[in-house]
Amino acid sequence: MGGSQPAVEMRGITKVYPDGVVALRDVDFTVRKGEVHGLLGENGAGKTTLMRILYGEIEPSRGEIWIFGRRVKFRGPWDAIRQGVYMVYQQFSLVPAFTVLENLILASSSMGRAKLQDVRRKAEKIEREIGLEVPLNARVEELSVGVQQKAEILKALMSEAKILVLDEPTSVLTPIEVRELMKLLSRLREMGITIIFITHKLREAKEITDRITVLRRGRVVKVVETRDVSQEELAKMMVGREITFDITKKAAKAGAPLLAVKDLWVRDDRGLMAVKGVSFELRAREILSIVGVAGNGQRELVEAIVGIRPVEKGEVVFSGESITQMPPSEVYRRGLVYIPDSRAVGLILDFNVTDNSILTRLKQFLSGGRILWSEARRYSSRIVKEFNVLVDSLRTPVRHLSGGNQQRLLVGREVASNPKVIIAAEPTHGLDVAATEYIRSLLLKLRDEGKAVLLVSTDLDEVFQLSDRMAVIYEGQIMATGRPEDFTAEELGLLMGGVKCEAKS
Amino acid sequence: MRSEKLASWRLIEYTTIAVEITGSIALGLVVAGSILALLGYDPARGIFLLVFGGLRNPDYLLSRAAFIAMTALAFSIPLLAGVFNIGGEGQMYLGGLAALLAAVYSGNAAVAILAGGLAGAALGLIIGALKAYRDVNEVVSAIMLNLTLFYVIVYAITAELYDPVAPHESIKVPKGARLGVIRFGGLKLHIIFPLMLALVAVAYYLLYHTKLGYEIRASGFSPKAARYAGIDPKKTSVYSMVIGGFFAGVGGALNVVGFTYYIDNLLTCMYGMGFTGIGVALMGRNNPIGVALASIFFSMLVLGGSRMQMLMRVPKEVADTLSGVIIVALSLPYAYRMLISYIRIRRMVGVGAEQHS
Numbered sequence: 001m002g003g004s005q006p007a008v009e010m011r012g013i014t015k016v017y018p019d020g021v022v023a024l025r026d027v028d029f030t031v032r033k034g035e036v037h038g039l040l041g042e043n044g045a046g047k048t049t050l051m052r053i054l055y056g057e058i059e060p061s062r063g064e065i066w067i068f069g070r071r072v073k074f075r076g077p078w079d080a081i082r083q084g085v086y087m088v089y090q091q092f093s094l095v096p097a098f099t100v101l102e103n104l105i106l107a108s109s110s111m112g113r114a115k116l117q118d119v120r121r122k123a124e125k126i127e128r129e130i131g132l133e134v135p136l137n138a139r140v141e142e143l144s145v146g147v148q149q150k151a152e153i154l155k156a157l158m159s160e161a162k163i164l165v166l167d168e169p170t171s172v173l174t175p176i177e178v179r180e181l182m183k184l185l186s187r188l189r190e191m192g193i194t195i196i197f198i199t200h201k202l203r204e205a206k207e208i209t210d211r212i213t214v215l216r217r218g219r220v221v222k223v224v225e226t227r228d229v230s231q232e233e234l235a236k237m238m239v240g241r242e243i244t245f246d247i248t249k250k251a252a253k254a255g256a257p258l259l260a261v262k263d264l265w266v267r268d269d270r271g272l273m274a275v276k277g278v279s280f281e282l283r284a285r286e287i288l289s290i291v292g293v294a295g296n297g298q299r300e301l302v303e304a305i306v307g308i309r310p311v312e313k314g315e316v317v318f319s320g321e322s323i324t325q326m327p328p329s330e331v332y333r334r335g336l337v338y339i340p341d342s343r344a345v346g347l348i349l350d351f352n353v354t355d356n357s358i359l360t361r362l363k364q365f366l367s368g369g370r371i372l373w374s375e376a377r378r379y380s381s382r383i384v385k386e387f388n389v390l391v392d393s394l395r396t397p398v399r400h401l402s403g404g405n406q407q408r409l410l411v412g413r414e415v416a417s418n419p420k421v422i423i424a425a426e427p428t429h430g431l432d433v434a435a436t437e438y439i440r441s442l443l444l445k446l447r448d449e450g451k452a453v454l455l456v457s458t459d460l461d462e463v464f465q466l467s468d469r470m471a472v473i474y475e476g477q478i479m480a481t482g483r484p485e486d487f488t489a490e491e492l493g494l495l496m497g498g499v500k501c502e503a504k505s
Numbered sequence: 506m507r508s509e510k511l512a513s514w515r516l517i518e519y520t521t522i523a524v525e526i527t528g529s530i531a532l533g534l535v536v537a538g539s540i541l542a543l544l545g546y547d548p549a550r551g552i553f554l555l556v557f558g559g560l561r562n563p564d565y566l567l568s569r570a571a572f573i574a575m576t577a578l579a580f581s582i583p584l585l586a587g588v589f590n591i592g593g594e595g596q597m598y599l600g601g602l603a604a605l606l607a608a609v610y611s612g613n614a615a616v617a618i619l620a621g622g623l624a625g626a627a628l629g630l631i632i633g634a635l636k637a638y639r640d641v642n643e644v645v646s647a648i649m650l651n652l653t654l655f656y657v658i659v660y661a662i663t664a665e666l667y668d669p670v671a672p673h674e675s676i677k678v679p680k681g682a683r684l685g686v687i688r689f690g691g692l693k694l695h696i697i698f699p700l701m702l703a704l705v706a707v708a709y710y711l712l713y714h715t716k717l718g719y720e721i722r723a724s725g726f727s728p729k730a731a732r733y734a735g736i737d738p739k740k741t742s743v744y745s746m747v748i749g750g751f752f753a754g755v756g757g758a759l760n761v762v763g764f765t766y767y768i769d770n771l772l773t774c775m776y777g778m779g780f781t782g783i784g785v786a787l788m789g790r791n792n793p794i795g796v797a798l799a800s801i802f803f804s805m806l807v808l809g810g811s812r813m814q815m816l817m818r819v820p821k822e823v824a825d826t827l828s829g830v831i832i833v834a835l836s837l838p839y840a841y842r843m844l845i846s847y848i849r850i851r852r853m854v855g856v857g858a859e860q861h862s
């Protein structure tokens with residue numbers, strides 16, 4: 001410890017949410033100055049809650065917070081920012097219609113023309129110092145998620161953040177972007193910035209952190225030096241028991257075609273062509289992955305398949321029948337289901353658990369226009385049980401569930417309907433280790449039972465682990481298709497960046 | 506995996522709500538009383554009249570509540586779908602006129618009320634469809650319609666539909682098409698009040714137990730998620746406006762067929778009730794049951810206010826201010842709630858930590 005004050009010291013933190021959920025119980029949490037500190041734990045362990053308390057967004061029910069040796073009581077995030085604490089959420093706090101620079105000015109809360117140049121100069125200086133490349137004049141909504149995240153970090157540095165909190169920063173990034181983020185974080189550490197890093201990916205935690213605090217059910221179970229523990233040990237600490245990682249993909253013979261997409265053309269929200277003549281076939285007993293950097297037409301493609309988005313040209317055939325432009329609810333009813341990559345799309349956060357359980361299957365719970373709530377509740381509690389959704393009551397608004405538990409509900413709802421084909425976009429987004437393994441083995445099990453999965457994922461580990469075939473998408477076109485063993489990670493990276501390599505069948 | 510829950514919070518929850526409501530009314534009364542005292546009136550008598558003055562004529566109070574509850578639903582149902590229906594006022598006027606005409610031609614109250622509802626619904630459809638498919642701001646089109654309809658109906662009453670015997674009134678609803686009163690001994694009650702309760706129950710059922718209600722709420726909370734689920738948020742918002750307009754139209758119809766039996770040439774019997782409905786909808790937290798309660802409470806204050814004006818010579822502005830103070834106080838519970846949950850959590854932590862650690 002070297003005698004110097006810790007950057008963060010939280011003592012005896014207890015948090016009871018207004019509805020009676022005890023999210024944290026007597027938690028002590030210490031972060032040394034200048035370290036990268038990992039915060040690990042299962043879904044619902046209380047990681048986000050602890051950090052929101054540190055950031056002044058919510059108040060602890062009990063406990064004390066010390067920043068650089070000074071007792072603090074933040075009245076809100078603005079107060080925390082003033083004292084050098086900055087939290088980057090998954091949902092970034094940037095105004096999409098503004099340029100990066102305008103966002104920075106907004107945050108600097110200074111007015112007048114002279115300041116504009118000051119802000120620009122300061123931003124450019126920071127960018128130079130740490131080698132951060134963010135186009136200041138580009139509008140935020142036109143930037144990829146990875147660059148938006150960098151802009152957010154730039155914003156933090158502009159406000160002279162000394163403690164940076166990152167809540168699951170890598171779950172939305174492609175492997176290349178993850179590597180860049182890791183490099184950026186190392187540089188920030190060299191500059192003396194203290195970083196708190198929440199993740200479910202043990203490999204990342206192992207790679208970047210100096211020390212790790214593990215939470216379980218609202219309590220600290222262990223604080224360790226990262227070099228002293230293995231990934232397996234970390235997993236065991238989180239869950240409290242040995243967990244086995246044995247996802248084995250049995251060889252399977254693909255069966256009859258279930259879903260065929262023929263020369264599909266689709267426009268995005270701005271009216272530009274986002275999918276340009278995509279064709280593929282998905283067979284029973286097969287997992288096909290669509291691999292690509294986010295924003296290359298994946299979302300438009302799957303939305304058009306299930307009928308959410310108009311098809312410009314082309315055809316979608318499911319189980320031998322054309323379902324082109326069919327209403328989504330009818331598509332789902334026929335057994336083609338879709339797990340979207342955003343929980344804010346797949347769930348209505350202000351609805352409760354039961355309401356959400358019937359969102360995509362409302363017709364099944366109707367008797368002449370009337371909703372059969374008792375059946376809905378039965379279905380809902382089945383999903384909650386089967387998929388281990390941590391929630392107190394089916395009447396809890398989904399907004400109050402932890403990120404991972406929302407994801408469990410979303411995936412559970414779609415899988416529980418016993419579909420023939422599942423389109424899964426980032427299905428393990430935000431899930432903890434155990435839940436991730438559970439969902440992945442479930443997808444494999446469904447495939448072995450004769451179903452088919454169309455996987456859209458930026459997580460290459462997941463893609464290699466699950467796929468029978470993969471298709472690389474770039475700017476709305478399929479660049480290559482093949483079996484996982486046909487590609488090396490490097491080749492895949494090039495293809496995803498639009499570089500065609502030769503002779504890939 | 507379950508984080509333990511501290512016991513009996515539901516009980517505490519209900520107690521909290523009770524405390525909230527009592528607390529806010531008490532606070533509102535104290536402030537209103539202080540204002541009266543400052544202005545040199547007897548606060549105790551003023552408050553008494555404000556709160557209970559309306560009870561002298563419970564039948565009138567509840568009848569007013571019936572119209573207001575309808576226009577409040579006209580605001581809150583579209584709001585749940587994410588649309589601002591400021592047009593309740595105009596929808597109510599047109600509903601009233603349609604009901605009058607239908608009553609005259611059919612001689613049947615049910616037909617008249619239905620006609621009123623349909624007229625309001627048609628207006629709602631126009632505003633909703635313009636908003637959904639032509640991107641016309643619903644507030645602007647509604648305000649213009651409100652104004653236009655006011656004059657159209659004033660014209661219709663003065664120039665065409667006036668009663669030759671009493672020219673500032675319209676022709677009367679024929680006897681056979683009037684909704685009357687129920688009598689219990691010496692007390693009487695216009696039928697429109699129980700009818701309003703039934704309609705509120707229908708609205709509740711519609712919103713929370715039917716496909717359409719689910720779709721309305723889903724579209725309002727998250728159009729993106731609704732679209733994913735196969736719900737068309739635009740179409741749903743139009744439906745919500747049609748339903749909202751229907752309720753406003755019924756409100757006008759209840760007024761004409763069930764209470765005044767004519768429309769006066771300045772629409773005084775209806776004027777402003779559409780706008781009042783907006784406040785009542787918000788006070789009732791957009792929930793039909795809340796709306797029913799709020800409409801009664803609101804009528805109580807309005808009538809109490811005029812009683813106070815009359816007996817104590819308090820200016821109308823002061824009376825309205827006092828009602829306003831109480832209404833604001835009633836919307837404070839969110840603040841109380843935070844305070845209460847703060848105290849509650851303190852206490853629970855004190856107990857909980859010892860029990861569980």
Ligand SMILES: Nc1ncnc2c1ncn2[C@@H]1O[C@H](COP(=O)(O)OP(=O)(O)OP(=O)(O)O)[C@@H](O)[C@H]1O
Pocket residue numbers: 017018019021022023041042043044045046047048049050390391399400401402403404405430432508
């Ligand atoms: N606003 C809220 N109201 C009530 N309970 C909440 C609220 N937010 C979180 N909780 C509950 O607090 C507990 C901890 O949630 P938290 O979001 O801190 O978990 P987490 O460790 O970040 O999980 P994840 O890995 O899934 O993101 C959960 O049981 C959750 O349901």
Ligand SMILES: [Mg+2]
Pocket residue numbers: 047048049402403404
């Ligand atoms: Mg979290």
